[in-house]
Amino acid sequence: MAMQEHLRMKEHHRSPITALGYHTARRECVTGFKDGMIKWWDMENGRVSLQAKEHAGWVTHFVSWTQGRLFFSASNDSSVLVWSTSGTVLERLLIGHPVFTMAINLTRHLLLCGSKGRLMIFPLDERKESGRVINMAHGFSDYTHKDIVSCITCLDNHIYTAGYDRRLLIFDTYQTPGRKKLTAKHCIPHAHNAAITHLLLVRQQETTRLLSGSFDQTVGIWSQDGQLIQRLGPFIGNITGLCYVASVGIVWITSGSSQPTLYEPQSGEIVSQFISTFQDNQKDGPVLQQLFSLPDSKHVIGTAKPQHILVWRYNELGCLTILHCKKTLECLAYAKKEPVQLFSGDSSGTVQKWEKSYISPFIYSKESFHLSEAQLERHGPLAQQVKRGLREEQRPRPGSPRKWGKASSSHQTGCSTVQSTVTDVQKERKNFMRALFAEQLDILVVSASDGNIYLWEFENFTPDVDPPSQQCLPVPNGGSKVLTSACIGDKKAQDLSSGCVEGFTCRTVLCGHTGMVTALALAGDDTGTSLHYLLSGGWDGRLCLWDLQNHSLQNAFSSLPDCYGPILDMAYSPKRREFAFSSSTGGVFICAFNPLSADLVLLAELCGHRATVVALAWHPLEDRWVSGAEDGSIRLWLAGG
Template sequence: MLHRVLSGSFDQTVGIWSQDGQLIHRLGPFTGNITALCYVATVGIVWIASGTSQPTIYEPQSGEIVSQFISTFRGQQMEGLVLQQLLSLPDSRHVIGSAKPQQMLVWRYSELGCLTVLPCKHPLECLAYAKKEPVLLFSGDSSGMLQKWERSYISPFIYSMESFHISEAQLERRGPFAQQMVKSGKEEPQPRPCSPRKWRKAYSGRQSGHSLFRTTAKDTQKESIGFTRAIFAEELDILVVSATNGKIYLWEFESFNPGTESPGQLSGGWDGRLCLWDLQNRSLQNELSSVPGNNGPILDMAYSPKRREFALSSSTGRIFICAFNPHCANLVLLAELGHQASVVALVWHSLEDKWVSGSEDGSIRLWSEDGGCCMKVLRAPRGITCLCIDQANGCIVAGVHDTIRVYDANSGVQVQSHTGHQDTIKGLIHVPEMEQYVSVSLDGTVCMWKAYRQGD
């Protein structure tokens, strides 16, 4: 545990001192005289008042200013106010502030509030993460920019960001919208009904973080496209991202081990096509027959490794469960399910052995593993925008417009909720390594939240 003494002065700087009185570091200069220093023990940060309406936030563990990663003052309008004094009340988790002209302000720490916020310039559409040390997060926005976020070793608030950009001119062939990673396997070695077609302009190098499509200065001036789905293939260290124009992009982060079993990428698009891709060889492995009937675009997909089956949802509200055979083009339909409106989210609940679907009609349905019947219906106040499963306790975590709602899978009761996004939540994952939920929204932020723990 660090023991430091902080002092603020009329010279517009903050001094950080050791216990024996040695100056370790000096922060500033700030925009005005330092009028208050307040240590908020609940989260281990220091608020600094310096003649503005909002304090600067300093994190002693890392020795860095972390204001951009804290959502406490995001969206708050305090024009005309100048903070003067700050006082923390640890027993009640309150911070009290006085401000000119003649104002008293009170903040209260919330366990359900946003722990860390990562701001971006454009609305965010998709999210994925890699189970590495440290954990890597990936977000894709509406402008065709992909962000890689790496958590700092020294502070839970600080993330470094690296961006990658793809332009319309780089893409060669039509592809997916919704996608799901599956294991191709070695069973039933039958002839493939369609011959593989290699992606063109494949980048032959294995440089960390570079797209497998070449980029030129002329390309980057073209109109950009947005990303819609992202999955990280752990076995290959490849990030697979699909875009609004129906194309797939790959980013490779490590050298691939040829002895590792390669997963397949199953994709479905607005055109209703189902394709299985060989990620290792960058080729189309198989094109599956479409589901009978006019069911509209495929909006989402999920895969059950236990049953070797996959489910896909359509804009008509129908859900189809099919047998998975990587070597056969004929689709074997096992069950047909449905909602009253478009089904935008599908997941396989591996802890309960159930399919879970979320619809724009505001319902979440739990289906038996064979798809034979609906086991439970959960109701949300608005349409579902995304789903994930809490891998620690089996709870169903749903994006409901701008709110994250956590439901107990057995009782169907809402056990936790998180508010703070300013627009629709488009992506949601549970990161067990950090005991957090991570979300992305059209408000242009990646947000981290404390995951639900039974008994809290």
């Protein structure tokens, strides 16, 4: 679920774009220009369906009246036009003052117009009992503002206005017999240090927030009664656009760059680095200016210099959160416990633990962990050989060049023997190959290219610990983000969740393979409820069974099928108490699982792939084996083969 760029087009009209809007009745986007031109266009393909030039000055604002199926446009030529669904002008309201912004109060059926030093209010007459849609006779003005009223928004019977006089006003509307009036309920005389250019009302299930943007390069976060909650910035430039994308719960803020700042009102955090929408945008690309979120919350339209129009569309299958790694990612695993935890292993032999924050669905803290050879306890039939190899490696050998042994990477069609010795394999750089998390034991199992299996364990888990207090940290060098420590780049972030995981360390290594371990699977005991056995396979062709509770080798299976080649992947079926493993020859072998037997009982061989089978899984809902091969094919097999 994410917003993704859908359309980007170049506007060839010579005059600059000055207004954005959406005509609800026509279901089309609308752009207004400095020379008075207005264009209606399809947001799916960008084709212009209608254009008209009825204003003599800048088109400054649009507003759509859904109930009346009408569309209003304002201009600094002191006129407000009422447009029908067909795109014709129904009424022309000559106010006598330039109009810079508009809004409709649906509760009181009022059209609000902002001008210099005045807020003009006109009742809307859908039935035209007064002869016009806009009842000019009952219109009135408020003169609380001392400069241009630049933005207006409404919430129920309240009206919020802001302007170049730096004031933020809250009006309360009321109705008397034959009249609708308003009174100033609250005034913030210095809401910003410069002119206020944007107001945005964000309504969520539990809270309602008001956001204000200004020429002082900051954004203010206010409660609905006018109390300052938070201030974001300073940004790199003036605030040119604010919009709330309800489908993802994110506010977009533009301020003179090609990438808007993304703010989550629920948590009060900047989440730009965790959202994929603008990750691929070039920093020297078109500078985003205006933004407008459509009422359906599925689309956002925007403008960018020079004369670009962009459309973003909501994708239910889009990426929710993006987490950045410095090195090539090799394996992933996750823990179902709260808080949600992800584990990744990369090509440098580093494990990262990503922990989801309780305050936001987008934010994850990151910790990196490296192996310490001195603290590792080795178990398994090859443990002593590995220790001797490490000791030999530590001894200086003058004049003797170091040799790096590597397992063959070519897929063999017959039986293959890995030529590397245990010592040679240990000298290679550790690349993590596979990872899985044993929920019942709280153990992260990670296999590596050096033939070892590393067990990472939690020393302590304390639930329901109050999170530390958050502190807003401005990004240095004029950055536009105000972040908590959970958002800071690649540094270790503080835990912002209600649970605290401590002492995540690797102290145990299972040594049973002489080549890279490419297949791991958890298997259960006789009851099938406790998955504390580990099956492993690799390029050495060995198939091992480990007891994770005791950190010991249970079995090294014999009676393996002839000429099966290196073991590339593995899966376990708890329901059938069977496991399957794939080989480089294209075969998939289904075997009975019996931790007390040293012999491997082959039940079936799945033949059909013509290329190496690199992925294998058990589908518990359909009772199917699923296999994938290098030729791009995926096959589903009956449980019995």
